[in-house]
Amino acid sequence: MNRIAFEEPRSAPAATTNIIIRDALESDLPVIVDIYNATVPTRMVTAELEPTTVEARLPWFREHSLDQHPFWVAENDFCVIGWLDFKKFLPRCAYRGTAEISVYVDEKFRRQGVGRRLLEKAIVRAPSLGITAIVGLIFAHNEPSLKLFGRLGFHRWGFLPRIAQLDGNKCDLVIMGRHLPAR
Numbered sequence: 001m002n003r004i005a006f007e008e009p010r011s012a013p014a015a016t017t018n019i020i021i022r023d024a025l026e027s028d029l030p031v032i033v034d035i036y037n038a039t040v041p042t043r044m045v046t047a048e049l050e051p052t053t054v055e056a057r058l059p060w061f062r063e064h065s066l067d068q069h070p071f072w073v074a075e076n077d078f079c080v081i082g083w084l085d086f087k088k089f090l091p092r093c094a095y096r097g098t099a100e101i102s103v104y105v106d107e108k109f110r111r112q113g114v115g116r117r118l119l120e121k122a123i124v125r126a127p128s129l130g131i132t133a134i135v136g137l138i139f140a141h142n143e144p145s146l147k148l149f150g151r152l153g154f155h156r157w158g159f160l161p162r163i164a165q166l167d168g169n170k171c172d173l174v175i176m177g178r179h180l181p182a183r
Contacts, residue, residue, distance in 0.1 A: 019114060021121050024071040024083060029054050029061055031080040032073070035104050043166045044142050045104070069099060070129070072121065074114050081109040084118040086126075089135060097132040103145075115145075119152050127183050134180065139164070140172035149176040 024032065037051040064071040069086040082105035089098040101122055105114045126134055136154065138145045158175030165171075 018076060019081075019117055020075045021072050021118060022075060024061070024064075024073045024085075026058075026061060028073050028080050028083075029057060032061075032083050032104075033057055035080075035083065035106050038107055039104065043169075043171075044139065045145070047164050047166070049166070068129070070122075070125070072118065074105070074118055076109070076114075081106045082114045082118060084122055086122070086129075086131070086134075089133075097130060098135065099126065099129075099131045099133075100135050100137065102136070111144075115148060116152070119148070123152065123178070123180065127180050130183070132180050132182055133177060135175055135177045138174050138176055140174050146174060146176065149178075152178070154178040 033052060033054050036046070036057075039045045040048050040051050061071065063069075064085060069088065071085040072083060073080045074082040074084075082103070084101060084103045086099040086101055089095050089100050101119075103115050103118050105118075122134060126132075134154075135157065136145075136149055138149065140146075140159075154176040155178065156174055157177035160173040160175070162170035163173050
């Protein structure tokens with residue numbers, strides 16, 4: 001399960017003022033996996049305990065085109081520096097309008113507004129996709145992500161105490177959510 005990985009932005013330096021957000025391509029997958037794998041040892045954002053591979057992530061990536069949930073990358077100077085994906089929240093039909101999102105930003109570009117830009121685009125585009133609620137699953141100790149979500153209108157919808165085991169430590173999970181207007 002993916003988690004949110006970025007920190008609260010400071011004022012964006014010139015290096016990230018020309019961010020382009022576009023649909024992810026399969027050719028972006030090696031960089032997407034590298035960004036994801038860099039978060040695994042930090043134990044801040046993902047419940048994965050070991051790095052993954054491009055081959056292992058191919059089915060996950062290809063599912064997005066099948067289930068019509070977007071997968072975007074943020075690009076600066078033709079380099080992928082972050083990504084956001086939407087996933088089905090739960091498989092039952094009544095949850096069709098709810099999506100889980102995950103955001104990851106290259107560690108060299110955190111605190112520069114990349115995660116914020118990706119989230120803002122998700123908030124704006126979601127209603128046109130039939131999504132009326134977005135949730136993010138964030139470890140309680142990931143304060144920068146919790147603050148950013150809060151600044152973008154997300155509220156704490158749930159709390160799962162001591163649900164994740166990371167290196168012998170039991171960690172809490174916060175569910176942050178936001179309702180969106182219907183199309």
